[in-house]
Amino acid sequence: MKDALPRSPFQVSSMLTLVAITLVAIAVLLLVAWSSARWDTLLRDSAVPLDRLSQSRSFALQAELFTERLLAGDPGSSPSLVQANLQRASHAARAIVNDTTRLGRLEIAGPVSPELRLAVGEYLQVLDDMGRHIRARLVDPAQTSALDLRVMHASLRAAGVRVESVLLADMNGRYAFQRDLDRLIGLLLTAMMLVVIGLRYRASVRQRHALLRLVDSEARLRAFAYAMPDTAFILDREGRYIEVFGMGRSLTPYGHERMVGATVFDYFPRPQAENFVGVVRDALTRGEVVRYEYSLRLAGGTRWFEARVAPVDSMQRVVWVSRDVTERRRAEERIRLHAVALEGTRDGVMVTDLHGRIQSVNRAFTSITGYSEEEAIGKTPGLLKSGRHDPSFYRGIWSALLSGGYWQGEIWNRRRNGEVAPHWMSISAVGEQGHPYEHYVAVFTDISQLRQFEERVSHLANYDLLTDLPNRLRMSDCLETAIAAARRSHTQVGVMLVDLDRFKNVNDALGHALGDELLAGVAERLRKHLRHGDTLGRYGGDEFLLVLEQLRDAGEAAAVARTMNSALDQPFLMRGGQELYIKASIGISLYPEDGDTAAELIKDADAAMYEAKRLGRNTFRYYQEDLTRTANERLALESRLRRALDESMFEMYYQPLVALNSGEVLGAEALVRLRPDGGPRIGPADFIPVLEESGMIAELGRWVQREVCRQGRAWLDAGYDFQLLTLNLSAEEVRRGGVVDNLREVLAETGFPAEKLEVEITESGLMQRGSEALDFLYELKGLGVRLSIDDFGTGYSSLSYLKLFPVNKLKIDRGFITDIPEDQNDVQLTTTIIALARNLGLDVLAEGVETEAQRTFLAEKGCDAYQGYLCSPPVEAAVFQERFLHGRR
Template sequence: MTGEVVWRRLIGRGLLLAVVGLAASVLLLMAWSSMRWDAALRESVVPLDRLAQSRYHASEAQVFTERLLRGDRSVSVELVLASLQRARHAGRSIIEPETALAGMSLGRTPSEKLMRSVGEYLAALDQVTAEVETRVRLTAAEGLSLRQIHAPLQQASLAVERVLLAELAHRRATLREIDMLNTLLVAALALLLILLRYRADVLETTAKREQERSDQRIRLHARALEGTRDGVMVTDAAERILSVNRAFLNITGYTEDALIGASSHVLRSGHHDAAFYRAMRAALVRDGHWQGEVWCRLRNGEMCPQWVSVSAVDDDDGRTSHYVAVFTDMSQVHQFEARVEHLAQYDPLTDLPNRLLIGHRLAHSIEAARRDGTGVAVLFIDLDRFKHINDALGHDCGDLLLTEVARRLQGRIRREDTLGRYGADEFVLLIEQVHDASEAATVARDILAMFNEPFALSNGEVLYAKASIGISVYPGDGETAAELLRDADAAMDRAKRDGRSIFRYYSEDLTRAANTRLALESRLRRALDEGGFRMHYQPLVCLRTGRILGAEALVRLAVTNGPPVGPGEFIPVMEDNGMIVELGRWVQREVCRQGKAWLDAGYQFDLLAVNLSPEEVRRGGVVEQLRDVLAETGFPPERFEIEITESGLMQRGEDAVEFMHQLKSLGIRLAIDDFGTGYSSLSYLKRFPVNKLKIDRSFIMALPQDQSDAQLTTTIIELARNLGLRVLAEGVETAEQQRFLAARGCDVYQGYLCSPPVPPERFEQAFLASPRAAATG
C-alpha cells in the first residue's frame, strides 16, 4: 500500500470522526439549551406569577378595607386580614422553592438580590397589615389615607418585579448566546457535511478515473502479455499455476485448462537436480528474484532450454503471495550457438571435421592409444589432378566432386574412425585401435578401389577421379598430432612421385610390410573362395593307457602359388579382417564331415576337437552355426569338442556363462584352451559347464627342469581334479615330460612325442582303430 493511499484513508477517517463528534455535540447542546429554556421560563414565570398573586391579594385587602371604612357590612376585618395574609403567602412563595402555588414550584434557589427585595416587600406587607389593622380597629386614627399606607407596598412590589425582570433578561441573554453557539455548530456541521459530500464526489470521480486508468493499464498489460513472444506464468506461494499467456501455451504445447491449478513442477524435465531448485528457492527468499537457464519438459516430452526470470510478489503484510515467471525460448539461441560452433569445427562444403577438429581428435586419439598401448594411423588422401577439374569444369563442379568423394568415403569407414577435410582437395582419415601398421594399408587399398568407380555429380556430370594416400602411424612415425600429420603429408607426396593412385607409408619398411600383408590377405581370400585350406589332425593320447582317444583338428593353408604360411601368421590376419568367421564355419563343417565318414567306415574314436576363435565368439552366431553343421553332417555331438580360450570367453563378458550353457545344450564337449595364460577366473570356471582343461604348451616346454612351470602344472592338474575335470597337456615332445605328467595325474597329452599334425589320410592309417581292434584295446 502506497503512502498516498494511507494518507487519504487517514484524512477520510478523521473527517468522519469530526462530523460524528460535531453532530453529537450539537445534539447535546440543543438538548441542554431546551432544558435551560424550560428552566428559565419556569424560574421567571413562577416568581412573576406569584408576585402578581401577592399584588392581587394586597389590592383586594385595600378594597375590602375601604369598603369596611365606609361601613359596608358585607366586609369584615377578618376578610381584610385574610387577603393580606394571602398576599404575604404568595410573596413568600417567590423565594421559597418548596412552596407550591397553583401547581407550580421553583426549580432553583433565589438570588440574594431577589431575597432582599422580597424581604423588603414582605416587610412592607407586614407594615400595611399592622396599619390596616390599627386603622380598622382604632377608628380614631386620622390624617393617614389608605393610599399612603399602600404606597410603600407598591414600591416594594415594583422593586421585586424589577429584580425578577432583570434576572429574566440575563437568563435570556445567556440562552441566546447558547442558541447562537448551537446555530454556529449546526452551520459548521452543515459545512462539514457539504465538505464531506464534496470530498466524496471528488473521491468518487478520482476513483472512477483511477479505475479507468487501472482498467486501461490492465487491458494494455493483458494485450502486451498476450502479444509478447515471451511466456509468462503466475503461480501462488505453493507454486500452483494461476495464469499463463498465449506465448507460454505456444512454447510448452499445453492447453490453459491443463495448466491452471496444476503444479509448476509439471515443467521439470529431470535435467536439473534437487540442489538446482534449492538454490533457486534460496535466491527468491533472499533477493526476491532469480534468473537463469532452465531445461523444461514440453507436453510432447521433449526438453527445451528456457531463460527464466522469476520474481516474488508480496502481499500487504510483506509475505510472498505469488511468483511471476517470464520464459524466453533459448532453442534458437542454442541452435545458433551450435551452428557457430559447428562452423568453427566443420567444413561448410562437406560437413566433415575441419583442420582444427582433426588436430583435436588426433591428439585425443594419441592420448587414448598411449594409455591403451595401441596405435593410431593417419591417412592423408589427396585427389590426383584436381586442379585440372577446376580449370576445365569450374569450381562449382569441383565442389560437387569433393562433396561426392566425402560421401563415398564416409560410407567406407568405421563409426569410431574420423574422416575430415584438411584442405582444398585433401582429406584425412584417423584410424584408432590399430594393432598392426598393416591394418592401415587394408583401409588404404579399399579407398583406392573406391575411386575405380566413376562419380555421378548432381549437375549431371560423370567424372573419374583418383587419389594418392600417405600413411603415418603412432608411435613409430611421431608422438604428436602435428608430427603425424606432417609425416602423412610427406608420405602422400612420395605416393604422387611414385606414380599416383597408390599409397605409401612414411616408413619404407612399413610400406613393404603392408604390401606383404595385402598380398597375404589376397591369397587367403582366394583360398577361401577356391578351397585352398586343408585340415590336419594331431592325435590325443591317454597318458595312462597310451590309447589314441581322438584328434585335434588344425587348419593349414595349402602351398600353392606362394611360400608356406603357418597358422600363427595367417590366423591373426583373418581375425583382423573378419575372414576367420567364414574359415571357422568351413572348418567345423569339414571336421564333422570327415568324422562322420570315419564312423561310417567303421573307425572308432572318442572325439574330434576344434578351436573356436575369440573373434568368432565376439561376433556371435556360433550356437546356431554349430547346430546347423551337426544337423547337416549327422556327426554325433557327443564326439565333437569345442576348445575356447579364456580370453575368447571374456569377449562375451557377463554372458559368457550363458553362452557356454547354450553350447553345452547342443550335446557337445567343451574344453578351456591355453588354461593359465588368460584371466583364469576360478569364479567363472566353477560356473562353466566344461569337460576339460588344456595346459598351454608354454608351461610344458621346460618340464620337468623348470620348477616354476612344474609347480604351476601340478597346481592346474590338482585344480581340475578337484573340479571333476579332465586335463590335457599340449606340446609334449619328450618322454620325460610324458612321465612327469603321468605321475601328476594328467589324463591326456598331445604333441610331437606322438605325432605332428598330419593329413586325414595319414591319421586314418596310423592312428584310427577298426571296430575289432578297438574292442580288444
C-alpha cells in the first residue's frame, strides 16, 4: 500500500505565497487596465475642448475672411456664409462647456470647472462683439474698419488663449492623479518583481538545501547500509546485482565489487539462481516484502541465510537483505534437541520459579508422578509430598538452594495414585550468566527399582539363600548390636548355637537336595517357635544361631532351647513324601557372664554345643556347667508342672475369711496347690513363677476360675451359704489377656453368682499395667464380680489411681501384720491403710493373722475382716465345707 505523504509546512507556505502573488498580479493588471482606460478618457477629455476652441476660432476667422471677401466683391462670399461661420464659431465655443460628444461607445463629458465656464463665457462675449463688428462692417465698411475687425480678432484670440490655458490647467490637474496612479502601478510591479525574484531565490536556496540534505541522507543511508551486519543487494528482476551493501558482504563468497553487474546465474547453480529470481519476481508481483530462507556452501561449510526481499516498485528492483542465521538455526536446533532430549529422557524434570511454582514439566515427570502437565503447572512441589520427611528435611533443601544454589539427595515422593516412592533428585538454581537466579530445575529419577535391587543385593549379602535366614555376617552384627543394647540396659543376652545331629547322614543317604530341603524345613520350624524379639540365623552348614535379647535369667534360655529341641520332635515331611527326623544339639552362652563380644560368645556357645554332642546329642548345654544343672532342674520342674496341668494334678484349698467384729466366716480365699506326685513337695511360691515364665499360668488360671466357680456353685446348690469366694489373678495372666472373657464364660457355664466372686489382683501387678489397668478393672467389674487389691502396701500405689480403681477391698499384706503390735512402723502403716480404706469407702482385710493380739489390734483399728492361721490355714474343699459351712445350711 502506498501512503500519501503529508504536506510539509514549507509546501503549504509556498502555495499560499503563490496564491498571494497571483492575486497581487491580477490586481496590478486590473490597475493597469483601469489606468490605461483613464488615460484614454483623459486624453480625449483634453483634446475635444481644445479642438472645439480651435474650431470656434477657425470659424470666427472664416467669418472675418468671408466678410472681407464679400466687401471685396467676391461672389463666393455672402453675408449668410459670414453669419453661418459666426454661428458655428459660437456653437463650437459653447460646446466646450455644454456639448457632450460621443466617441464610439464612450461618452466624453468632461467636468466643467467654473474657471473654464468663465473663460468660455468671456470668449463668447468677445465672439459676440466680433459678430457685431462684422455685421457692422458689412453694413457700413467705413464705420467699422478691417482694422477694427483685426483688433476684435486679437481680443478673440486672447480670450481663446485664456480658455486654452484654463483647459490646459484642468488637464494638468487630471494628469497629476493619473501619473500618481502610474507610479503606484510601477511600484506594485516593481514590488511584485522583487517578490517573485525573492521567491525564486528562496526556492533555489531551498532546492539547494534539499539537494544537499538528500545527498547527506543518501550518504548516511549508504553508510548505514554498509555498516549493517547483514548483507543487502539491490537486484533487478533478472537477478542482476545493482548494488551490494552491508558488513555481511564479507560472508558472500565473492567480492561485492565484482558482483555488481553480474547476475545470480553467474554465481549459483541454475536451480538455485532460478529460485532467487523467482523470489525477486514474487516480491515485485505481490508488491510486498517476501521472506525466504536458503543455504550457501561457503569456505567454512554450509551457512544458512534468511532473506527479506522488498520491492522498489518504481524501479522494478528489489532490496534483498540477507542475514546469516546459521548460529540462530544451530541454537534453535540445539534447543530443539534439548527439548527432544528433555521430553525423551527417563528422568523427571520440573522447572519452578523462585517461589517454587511449577512452570514446566517433561513427559517423564508425568510418567513418574502420574500428574499431567496441566495438573502440575502453577502448583508447588508440595504436590508430591509423601509425608515421610519432617519439615526440617525440606528446610534443609531450601537452605542448600539459597546458599549454594544446589541440592542433591534422596527424597520420598507421593504419586498421584497415592503410592510413595524414593526419588534421587538434583535441584539447581539457574539463571542467565551474570544474572541472579531465575528458576530452579529439579531432575529426578525413580529409584524404587534401584532401591529394590539394592535391598535385594543387601538381602543376598545378609541373608542365606536356602533358608532366607540372616547369614553368619548378619548374625554377628546382630549379636554385637544386642550386646551393646544389653550393656546399656544392664540386661542379659543369650547366644544359642543349634547344630543338627548327624546331618551328614541325611546328605549321604538321601542326597544333597533333600538335605537342602530338610535344612529349609528346620529353619522354618525353628523360626515358628521364636519368641518375640529373638533372632534366628543360619550360621553355616547345619548350624543355626539364635540371639535371645532382654533375657531375664539363664533359665529362660534353657526354656527356649527346650522349645527348639521339642520343635524338632515332629518329623519333617519332604516334597517327595518321605518323613525325616532330625534332632539338634544346642550350646548356650550368656552375656555378660561368658564374654562381652560376639566372637567370644559364639565361641563359648560352640564349645557348649560340642559338649551337648559329647553328652549324647539332642540336648543343650550352657557354657558354664552349673548353669546347665540349674537349667535342668528348672526344666524338670516345668515338665512336672506341665504334666500336672495335663493330668489335673492341681487342686484348690480354701482359707476362711473372718469378720473381725463378729467372728463370722464370710467365705474363703481359694488357693491352688500341687497334689503330691511322688516328686519333692512344691508350693505355689515356687511353681507360680515357673508357670508364669513358661506361659502355663494362663492355662492354670482358666482351670482355677472354673474350679472355684464350680465348687462355689456346688456348695450353694448343696445349701451352704457364704458371702464370697475369692480367687487370685496373676499379673502375667492379666498381661496375657483373655481373663475377662474366660471368667464371663465360666460364670455363665457354672451359674455361680458373680456378686459372690471376688477377684484379687496384686497391687504391683496393677501398677505394672498403668492406665491400662483401669480399663481392665472396669471390664472385670462389668461382669458383676467384686475386686480386691492383694498385698496392699507392698507396691507403690498412687493414691490418685487408687481413687479411680473400681475396687471393693484392700488386703493388707501379711508382712505388715506379722510384727503387730510390737513393730511401731507396722502398727502405724496398718493403721494408716485401714484409715485410708475407710476414707475411700473400701472394705479392708488383713492377711496372715496368727495371734489374738493381732486380731484385737485390727478389730480396734476398725479393720473389717482377716484371714490367717488364727482361724485356719488353707484346707481342702471338703474340710472347709465340713468346718466352716456346715452350720450355715
